[in-house]
Amino acid sequence: METIVKADAEQASRLVADLIAAQVRGKADSVLGLATGGTPVQTYRQLIEMNRSGQVDLSGVTSFNLDEYIGLDGDHPQSFRAFMNEQLFDHVNIDPARTFVPDGCAADVAAHCAKYESMIESAGGIDLQLLGLGHNGHIAFNEPGSPRDSRTRQVDLTPETIEKNARFFDAIDDVPCHAITMGIATILDARQIVLLATGAGKADAVAAMLQGPIDESHPASLLRNHDHVTVVLDQDAAGGLR
Ligand code: F6R
Numbered sequence: 001m002e003t004i005v006k007a008d009a010e011q012a013s014r015l016v017a018d019l020i021a022a023q024v025r026g027k028a029d030s031v032l033g034l035a036t037g038g039t040p041v042q043t044y045r046q047l048i049e050m051n052r053s054g055q056v057d058l059s060g061v062t063s064f065n066l067d068e069y070i071g072l073d074g075d076h077p078q079s080f081r082a083f084m085n086e087q088l089f090d091h092v093n094i095d096p097a098r099t100f101v102p103d104g105c106a107a108d109v110a111a112h113c114a115k116y117e118s119m120i121e122s123a124g125g126i127d128l129q130l131l132g133l134g135h136n137g138h139i140a141f142n143e144p145g146s147p148r149d150s151r152t153r154q155v156d157l158t159p160e161t162i163e164k165n166a167r168f169f170d171a172i173d174d175v176p177c178h179a180i181t182m183g184i185a186t187i188l189d190a191r192q193i194v195l196l197a198t199g200a201g202k203a204d205a206v207a208a209m210l211q212g213p214i215d216e217s218h219p220a221s222l223l224r225n226h227d228h229v230t231v232v233l234d235q236d237a238a239g240g241l242r
Contacts, residue, residue, distance in 0.1 A: 001229045003210060005238045009198035012234045013042035016130065016196045019230065020047060021056040023128045023192070028060040031120075033129030033187070034088075035066050035140075036080040039196050040130060044088040051092040058094040062123050064116070065101040066131070066140035066187075070154060070178040073105045078168055080104075102152070102180035113152040113180060120186070129190035133197040136160050137205050137218035141181035144217050148225075150183030184222055193229045195220070200236040207240035 006012040020043070024030050034040075050056045065080055074081035081101040089099050100119060106112035120126060131139050136158065142150060143158050157165075157177055166172040187193065197206050209220035210231065216222065223229050 001210075001224055001226075001231060003231045003233065003238075005233045005235060007235060009234045010042060012196060012198055012232045013040075014046055016040075016043045016194055016232050017046035017050060019194050019232075020128060020130065021050055024056055024058060024061060027127060028057065030061050030127045031123045031125065032061055032063045033066065033126040033182070033190055034063050034084065035130050035132045036083045036087075037132045039132035039198060041087055043130070043196065047088065048091045058092045061094050062098040063094065063100065064120055064123070064126060064182075065099075066129075067179050067181040068102040068104040069176040070104050070109070070180060071176045074101070074103075078174075104176075104180065106180075109154045109180065113154065116152045116180075116182075117186065120189075126190035128192045128194060129187055131187070131193060131195040131220075131223075133195060133202055133205050133209065133220055134161060135164060135201060135205055137208055137220045139184070139187060139195075139220050139223070141179040142184050142187075142219045144219060146184055146216060146219050148188075148216055148222050149185045151186050152180065152182050155179055155181050184216075184219060188222070188226050191228065193223060193226055195223065195229065195231045196233075197231070197237040198234040200239055202237040203240035206231075206233060206237050207242070211242060 068080045072079040162175045169175050208218045214221045
């Protein structure tokens with residue numbers, strides 16, 4: 001695992017955009033695993049700029065997002081599908097038909113999750129998975145205690161995660177309590193993983209991820225079992241490291 005600390009969130013985000021662009025330049029039909037949340041927004045802005053200025057061509061890329069809230073369809077403004085359209089897909093030359101986000105309104109969630117796994121496999125597996133980091137150590141919506149062999153499935157969100165994500169909704173009661181998420185094993189199958197964490201609020205979670213025990217109680221620590229992970233931090237997020 002390589003850890004890179006940049007001076008601020010902008011520089012950290014730029015490095016992550018550069019890593020994604022390098023992956024796509026090396027393999028035009030790359031399969032990218034993408035994340036939502038506040039953290040990747042600047043990276044997506046930089047990718048949009050790079051795409052517009054011809055520095056990276058996303059027309060051959062396939063993408064799979066990590067997760068989606070149960071009960072929100074893709075037209076719901078707080079759905080992760082809407083987030084991805086607004087923050088990235090609508091502004092770049094990726095083929096919308098090759099952008100996949102779990103369907104939060106699937107009639108048969110278990111069947112949908114199994115299909116999502118098989119679609120990732122049929123696409124050739126994920127070349128580069130982008131991750132953010134939850135304050136409680138979650139990756140995607142794999143909350144503490146998630147099994148390391150978990151796959152795409154329905155999960156319950158912890159009260160802490162619901163509270164943190166309430167900032168994207170009008171009221172906390174509007175935040176769904178359940179989600180579909182790729183599992184830990186799904187994430188660890190990616191050939192390369194890039195985790196971005198910025199801000200002092202992530203410092204404890206970063207320290208536990210990198211220097212605490214490797215344990216399901218802190219899902220991000222399980223990334224240390226993967227042989228190609230780059231953790232990109234700003235100085236604030238690195239502030240808890242010894
Ligand atoms: C998002 C996701 C989550 C976030 C994490 C950090 O698709 O799966 O694990 O990466 O909750 O969220 P932010 O970036 O909002 O701090």
